[in-house]
Amino acid sequence: MVGVADDGVRQVVRFCRSSDGVNIAYAVHGSGPPLVVDACWMSHLDFDWDSPIWRHYLVELGRIATVIRFDERGHGLSDRDVDDLGLERRVDDLAAVVDDAGLDRFAVLAMAQGGPVTLHYMARNPGRVTRLVCASTYAGGSGHVTEDDLALEEAFEALIRAGWDRKDPAFRRVFTSMMIPDATEEQMRWLDELHNKAVTAPTAYAARRARRDADASDLMARVDVPTLVLHSRDERMNDFEQARRLARGIPGARLVALESRNHILLEDEPAWPVFLREVTAFLAADRDAADPAGSPVTALLTERELDVLALAAEGRDNAAIADRMVLSPRTVERHLQNIYLKLGLTGTTARTAAVARFLTGR
Known part of the structure; x- marks a missing residue:
């Protein structure tokens, strides 16, 4: 499957089989050293391609790297009817994607819920990852879960079960407004629709519960590659303290606070060019080391x-x-x-x- 957007940027969608036989969809676009995006809670490789909130990520990252991103099991173009959404299987899915793509060494952009998966993959596959970018993600297991936190999570799960699959997006809008509070109505409507297109209510519920148990806190100290931590200072999906924990726990990691309330940075907000500049500079060493035009x-x-x-x-x-x-x-x-x-x-x-x-x- 090949997608070509209005500006001529092209992506190729492929499928690979994970360790338990589940088919995982992944997409490749751009040029330069490989950058694997692992992975957002809600994604749909085809629907995201023309998104008013994701398009600038895809275009700009594709200018500096060959971007490999995938739909998690149960989501998007990957197999939907999946029982096991746990951490072990998600790590296997990441391994299946990079192996099927023929990647020997590569950088990783761990976004949102991708942090624990990436850290576990790196621990099991030393030497494969060259650089790590952590964007609005976490290691898990903060140890500071309060009764209010648990009550709020139960409320979110009830919203998913009651309203995720409804035609009226009112229930999904709760999550949308938390992820991109500064978005336009058009952008919010698109994310409302993505939530519905990407996953069914039962899978969204099961996936969210599985993520509560995903923890890689004890693996942070073992990371031995250059690491950049980027996080919106005032976002409400993953608290900024999670970024502080990553930067403290990973040796030599550098933390950049982004002045934003948005979990997904919008193209016209001041934090976006800061994010892009930091990631571009951070990946420059990989581009210099593996220039396809100059290497035999x-x-x-x-x-x-x-x-x-x-x-x-x-x-x-x-x-x-x-x-x-x-x-x-x-x-x-x-x-x-x-x-x-x-x-x-x-x-x-x-x-x-x-x-x-x-x-x-x-």
Whole structure:
């Protein structure tokens, strides 16, 4: 599945299978070093693509990185009928996405509820993540849950069960107004609709309850990569104290407070260019270290990918390559897509350009 927005930015949607057989949808767009976005509570890869509140994230991040984002199990384009929404499965889903995308090393943008998942993945897969950006997320297990907090959470869960699937968005608007209190009515209506499109009420309820138990507090001290923590100072979804805990707990982490009340930064608010500037500067080292235009293909591709490209350079089509390598044509196509991704190539000339890079050794 390929999506092309009005401004010409293109995303490719793919599917991979997690450890328990659940199909996870992920999308790739942009160019540069890989940046995996892990992952928002509510997402729909296709619906988000033209969103008035997400579009600026996607366009601008795609200018500085190859962005890989995915719909969590039970959400969006991923399998909906899912029983297990726990932390262990979510970590497996992240692993399935990055492996299917052919990523050896990559930066992660952990957003919203993605913090515990990312920290657990990093602990289990040392050396894979190059840099970590934590955006309005948390490690979990704050230890300061009051009776009022529990009562409020019970009220939220009751709202989900009673009103999430209703045509009238009044119940969903409670969550929308907490996430983007400074948004326009148009933006709020879009988020109201996303909530309904992204997930059903039973899954939204189960997912929210599962997230209450997700905790990676004991893993913060083990993070050994450069880390940037960005958080809206006055947002109401994840308290700013969560950012302080991350910055204190992760060795060498740098905290940037964003002057905003919005959980999702809006394009026209002053905090957005601060966020973008900080992330761009933070990822610059990865761009310098892995410039597809200046690095030889042998340094960027795996041995299997080089074998596929060598056969393509002989003029063989995908079926002939598959026959020679005893693979399925779909697997050959997946290898080629990963090659194009790593070399920063897009469009109808990507195959020709990749072969040219291979033949010249560049």
